Amino acid sequence: MNSHELRNRFLTFFERRRHSVQPSDSLIPSGDPTVLFTSAGMNQFKDYFLGKRTDLTRAVSCQKCLRTGDLDKVGKSPSHHSFFEMLGNFSFGDYFKREAIGWAWEFLTGTLDFAGTKRSATPELCLNLPAAKLWVSVYEDDEDARTLWRALGVPEERIKRFGQADNFWPANAPSQGPNGPCGPCSEIYYNPDGHVAGSKSLEVWNLVFTQYDRQPDGTLKPLPKPNIDTGMGLERLTRVVLQETTGNANLTDYDTDLFRPLTDFLAQELRRRYGAGLGILDPEFCVVVDHLRAVVFLFAEGLLPSNEGRGYVLRMLIRRAYWHGIRADHEPFLASLAPAVIEAYGVVYPELQKYRAGIIKVLEVEERRFIETLQAGQEQVKEEFRRLRAEGRQVVSGDFAFKMKDTYGYPLQLLVDIAVSRGFTVEESVFEQRLEEQRERSRKASQFGGDIFTPTTLKLDGHAASEFVGYQALEAEGRIKGIWKQDGWVQEARAGDEVGLVLDRSPFYGESGGQIGDRGALELLKGSAEVVTVTWADALLVHHVKIREGACRVNEPVKAAVDPAHRLKVARSHTATHLLHWALRRVLGPEAVQAGSLVEAERLRFDFSALRGLEEEQQLQVEQLVNERVRLSDAVQTRLMKLAEAKQHGALALFGEKYGQDVRVVSIGDYSQELCGGTHLPHTGFVGTFKIVAEGSVAAGTRRLEALVGEAAFLRQQQESQWLRHAAARLSRPAHDVLAGLEELLRQVKSSERAVKDATLSTASSQAKHLLEQAKEIDGITFIAAALEGTADRELLSALADALKGSMRDGVAVLAAADAEGRVAWVMAATSPAVKRGVHAGKVLKEIAAITGGSGGGRPDFAQAGGNEPQKIADALARAEALVRQAIGA
Numbered sequence: 001m002n003s004h005e006l007r008n009r010f011l012t013f014f015e016r017r018r019h020s021v022q023p024s025d026s027l028i029p030s031g032d033p034t035v036l037f038t039s040a041g042m043n044q045f046k047d048y049f050l051g052k053r054t055d056l057t058r059a060v061s062c063q064k065c066l067r068t069g070d071l072d073k074v075g076k077s078p079s080h081h082s083f084f085e086m087l088g089n090f091s092f093g094d095y096f097k098r099e100a101i102g103w104a105w106e107f108l109t110g111t112l113d114f115a116g117t118k119r120s121a122t123p124e125l126c127l128n129l130p131a132a133k134l135w136v137s138v139y140e141d142d143e144d145a146r147t148l149w150r151a152l153g154v155p156e157e158r159i160k161r162f163g164q165a166d167n168f169w170p171a172n173a174p175s176q177g178p179n180g181p182c183g184p185c186s187e188i189y190y191n192p193d194g195h196v197a198g199s200k201s202l203e204v205w206n207l208v209f210t211q212y213d214r215q216p217d218g219t220l221k222p223l224p225k226p227n228i229d230t231g232m233g234l235e236r237l238t239r240v241v242l243q244e245t246t247g248n249a250n251l252t253d254y255d256t257d258l259f260r261p262l263t264d265f266l267a268q269e270l271r272r273r274y275g276a277g278l279g280i281l282d283p284e285f286c287v288v289v290d291h292l293r294a295v296v297f298l299f300a301e302g303l304l305p306s307n308e309g310r311g312y313v314l315r316m317l318i319r320r321a322y323w324h325g326i327r328a329d330h331e332p333f334l335a336s337l338a339p340a341v342i343e344a345y346g347v348v349y350p351e352l353q354k355y356r357a358g359i360i361k362v363l364e365v366e367e368r369r370f371i372e373t374l375q376a377g378q379e380q381v382k383e384e385f386r387r388l389r390a391e392g393r394q395v396v397s398g399d400f401a402f403k404m405k406d407t408y409g410y411p412l413q414l415l416v417d418i419a420v421s422r423g424f425t426v427e428e429s430v431f432e433q434r435l436e437e438q439r440e441r442s443r444k445a446s447q448f449g450g451d452i453f454t455p456t457t458l459k460l461d462g463h464a465a466s467e468f469v470g471y472q473a474l475e476a477e478g479r480i481k482g483i484w485k486q487d488g489w490v491q492e493a494r495a496g497d498e499v500g501l502v503l504d505r506s507p508f509y510g511e512s513g514g515q516i517g518d519r520g521a522l523e524l525l526k527g528s529a530e531v532v533t534v535t536w537a538d539a540l541l542v543h544h545v546k547i548r549e550g551a552c553r554v555n556e557p558v559k560a561a562v563d564p565a566h567r568l569k570v571a572r573s574h575t576a577t578h579l580l581h582w583a584l585r586r587v588l589g590p591e592a593v594q595a596g597s598l599v600e601a602e603r604l605r606f607d608f609s610a611l612r613g614l615e616e617e618q619q620l621q622v623e624q625l626v627n628e629r630v631r632l633s634d635a636v637q638t639r640l641m642k643l644a645e646a647k648q649h650g651a652l653a654l655f656g657e658k659y660g661q662d663v664r665v666v667s668i669g670d671y672s673q674e675l676c677g678g679t680h681l682p683h684t685g686f687v688g689t690f691k692i693v694a695e696g697s698v699a700a701g702t703r704r705l706e707a708l709v710g711e712a713a714f715l716r717q718q719q720e721s722q723w724l725r726h727a728a729a730r731l732s733r734p735a736h737d738v739l740a741g742l743e744e745l746l747r748q749v750k751s752s753e754r755a756v757k758d759a760t761l762s763t764a765s766s767q768a769k770h771l772l773e774q775a776k777e778i779d780g781i782t783f784i785a786a787a788l789e790g791t792a793d794r795e796l797l798s799a800l801a802d803a804l805k806g807s808m809r810d811g812v813a814v815l816a817a818a819d820a821e822g823r824v825a826w827v828m829a830a831t832s833p834a835v836k837r838g839v840h841a842g843k844v845l846k847e848i849a850a851i852t853g854g855s856g857g858g859r860p861d862f863a864q865a866g867g868n869e870p871q872k873i874a875d876a877l878a879r880a881e882a883l884v885r886q887a888i889g890a
Helices: 003-015 041-049 097-109 143-151 234-246 260-270 283-300 309-324 334-345 356-390 398-408 412-421 428-446 564-588 616-631 643-648 710-731 735-773 794-807 832-836 841-851 870-888
Strands: 020-022 058-066 083-092 134-139 159-162 180-190 202-214 220-233 475-485 488-490 492-494 498-503 520-524 526-537 540-553 557-562 594-600 603-609 636-642 662-668 672-675 690-699 702-709 776-778 781-788 811-818 824-830 856-858 862-867
Touching: 003 020, 003 058, 003 083, 003 097, 003 234, 041 058, 041 083, 041 220, 058 283, 083 097, 083 234, 083 283, 097 143, 097 180, 097 202, 097 220, 134 143, 143 159, 143 180, 180 220, 202 234, 220 234, 260 283, 260 334, 283 309, 283 334, 283 356, 309 334, 309 356, 309 412, 334 356, 356 398, 356 412, 398 412, 398 428, 412 428, 475 492, 475 540, 498 557, 520 540, 557 564, 564 594, 564 603, 564 616, 564 662, 564 672, 564 690, 564 702, 564 710, 616 690, 636 643, 643 662, 643 672, 690 710, 702 710, 710 735, 735 781, 735 794, 776 870, 781 794, 781 870, 794 811, 794 824, 794 862, 811 841, 811 870, 824 841, 824 870, 841 856, 841 862, 841 870, 862 870
Parallel strands: 020 058, 134 159, 781 811
Antiparallel strands: 058 083, 083 220, 134 180, 180 202, 202 220, 475 488, 475 498, 475 557, 492 540, 498 540, 520 526, 520 557, 526 540, 594 603, 603 702, 636 662, 662 672, 690 702, 776 781, 811 824, 824 862, 856 862
16 A cells, blocks of 8 residues: 555545545645645644634645754654655534544544454454554543544553643643643554564554643633544654555665655666665665655645745755765756655645656756855865864864855855764854854844834734625625724824724725735714724724824714726736736746736836846846737626635645635636635726836745736836936937947047057057156165056056056056045055065055055055045155065164
């Protein structure tokens, strides 16, 4: 039985028990800023556990997960991974311990009791593991769970009681917190020897019974509707089934069909054998294939390597994988292995096939970047190891580790791996301290301020949600349900107040999905208010208003009217954003994934994943594609459908956005479908005009396009046309011939610059002869010190110094000049023999420039400086001669 069949059996088993099969969520958590990556099956169901959503009561899923806390164990342990798939069944206030325990036992054993006297009604979906090889653990105070296991006939000696550190979620929550939902767990273990506990025991399934709400005083208050959250790693389960069917108790996760094709392919690529046989780990191979799985899946999510956040984790995984499998010729090899991962998982996760070309391309580019990084930093690392050994020390300083990352981009984890392999350790705590100091400096430099009014913290008792009716109408009647003023709820607001009003129903669109909020007006019972913007605070639609006249009170009626002109301008930008997304994917390929957007009135900003900037031709092609669809006035339609159905129809979902079971799909013609809750035009023709005005980088692997639409785009085109006409007039050429005119003008400028340079060199050569005639001899060194009149042109001085240097076998030239504004320029040149005798132009010039109120410096053979006190040039030249005499010991 392979992993694919196991995955399907699990999902079908619980689907038969009235669970809704949910697709895996993104590895980048949807709407959850508290974690970098999805690390458990329950992440996508947080709102159900918290009671914010109620459209599901039972669910089952196979979730893609990524954890980076145990990377040091990958390759050394047979069951620790960065990327893994978690099977899980969930109950949101529906069934509880009895069903969770009973179904878990039934799925694993195919029986309804330990003795096996009662068989499952769906034996074809069960795994039929021997009950005698399973044992369970319960929380020491959870008598309910123990009783239920005993009711299944599990012997007392096969039930172990553990404390809150091992069998409570979160760990140690009763004594240490955090406050909030928590509960005991029960875990199912498999031991091929049949023993309870022991070194070969493997935790297979964790059943979490979320039944308490921990209070600030530490008490555990029972939840009115307890939940079930279970998790079982597919990799471990596949290994258990393989051990059972082959009779080989030593097999590891890496011997299963989830890994073996990858290790075999890697062995061919590196021309090395994997391990010493089945059940024997090859740490280097294991790290490579484990990390590569994570990398390929993250690329398919639209993530690209960078030096911050998730992108940094991705880069670190790539570099660790490369380092552990590094080829003798230091050539990239991960990109050639990526297709094996895509083939192994492409049927279950079709997005891998979809982004195949982009994954391979980006991976090869990143590998080559790392090879360059290694070559730049490796010698520094080796030298540090040599120095430490010579001093008899075994600890690499955190300051050195930070310098390697900051200067060379050398990853800490890689330095740690190399150091450990050479018998050293690294001061990671000092490194982290330096990193935090750097972040703090960056934060202070940014000086970002927050909003005075932050509605995300608002809670309004007795009001569950605001009804948005703005898709159907721009005007609506409603009632005031809450008034937020400064830092709390109030009952009344008067003229001049700036407050947040919560209405029971409203046509105003609240800022979300990158689109700004509506503007407009409220007609109050006794006055009026201007709506500046609108935002969401959970389910509350908050209208940021200025009370223009009169007053308003809670529960009074209002008439809300959206500014139609502003709504239209924003809708133009949003529909144009969808067109832009489509056009970018047409030009760059499906790997151009949206990474964020800002939709304003006739202006938009669009971030997308890309390794390099758009070439001019590509930018023009994107703009042309969008305007072509605008001219065709394609219909824009919206439909409500189930999330799974929308994805099956090819609708694009923005990674990191949170979607419910029912979603709104915005379609343009037959070429663009996106999940979107924003406001749009009835057809593309209303966009009017689309014009890209800027393109650049906002982070490693992320580009940003800025564009104007509608009247704003038309006015920009008019302005540019006017600039072109003015330029043509200045050049005395027709508009279509401006480029040729500019090229001719540039040729004339370059010709003039060459003529000036030739004249400068000629003048310098002439002056050099004159200065050589006035030179001094100081102990065998020709010394020239002169102040030139009429110019402070440093280029002329440099040319003159070069001419003098070329005319002297062993000499020094110190030249100064001042202009009419009192600016002083200094240049000093010294021949190689003079430098060998101790002359250092940079040091000499630094000291004498200070005499004329300036500063400067440079190399031993050449230096430049400035000043602003020309009356002291003579004193400075005299000091220069003294310093040269001192340097050569004359």
